[in-house]
Amino acid sequence: MIRFENVTKVYSTYGRRRTILDRVNFTLKPGISYGIMGINGAGKSTTMKLISGVEEPTRGRISRGLRVSWPLGFAGGFNPRMTGRDNVIFVARIYGEDPRRVLEFVEDFSELGSYLNMPVNTYSSGMGSRLAFGMSMAIPFDTYLIDEILSVGDARFQKRCADVFNKRRETADVILISHSMEQIREYCSQALILINGQAVVYDDVDEAITAYRRLNS
Missing domain, CATH: 3.40.50.300 (P-loop containing nucleotide triphosphate hydrolases)
Structure with missing residues (x-):
């Protein structure tokens, strides 16, 4: 509770x-x-x-x-000078998760491509949200926090977000x-x-x- x-x-x-x-x-x-x-x-x-x-x-x-998760799409917890890849590995270790598994999930889900190897302070707000949302979905939380329903990217990517989030909701609260x-x-x-x-x-x-x-x- x-x-x-x-x-x-x-x-x-x-x-x-x-x-x-x-x-x-x-x-x-x-x-x-x-x-x-x-x-x-x-x-x-x-x-x-x-x-x-x-x-x-x-x-x-x-x-x-x-x-408890951080608010979905909230990128403020990332170190802006570190690359997206290094941030993912760092956060995975903090939560006791396998960094390789988490990185593979985020890499596939976020669709950031080579930008994952760039510092987060070079990202647009949408790219930061993709990274943060991917991280949230890669780590199994008991409760997910949402400050307004997140709409990231085009309609196809938004559907991917909705599909994976609805899967998480089967075993987690909101x-x-x-x-x-x-x-x-x-x-x-x-x-x-x-x-x-x-x-x-x-x-x-x-x-x-x-x-x-x-x-x-």
Whole structure:
């Protein structure tokens, strides 16, 4: 499970402090896929980064009793001066995976060709997303994090992404941020709504959608 205990997240910008989450407590259970909902600026992406470990809370504690991915398509964890190939090998070793197996998968899936031997800071945003998505799919996670449904490349490549991701979903949960209620219903059975620095978990996704629509009315 994923547990937030008295989690506060504060950002300081130009000398001003902004509290995104204020002593938040909630538990996300294994075997359930969750949607994260809230109006713009409510802290959805921040919450997902905290869940993944990309960022740390200002105060409080986050416990993860399962293997959680980074947000799909998020390339910010790569070393920009290292090649795509070296980044793949490095990340595979961190997660205790066979670097050769992971590299073969990413090489085939990402279709980056010779660019895999180039530094990541030479990649376009789309190429970085291909590398990050391929890495996410190469490593078996218990829970996949998605900050909006990822659309990378042309229609053919997007179908490849959808096919491999749907295969992973057979044995893994999803935590999804989306402004599309249809996508929330498709992928999730429960939801977390963020409002005024607090978080409320709904056991029924339709109840959550109704509450979310009230916030936007």
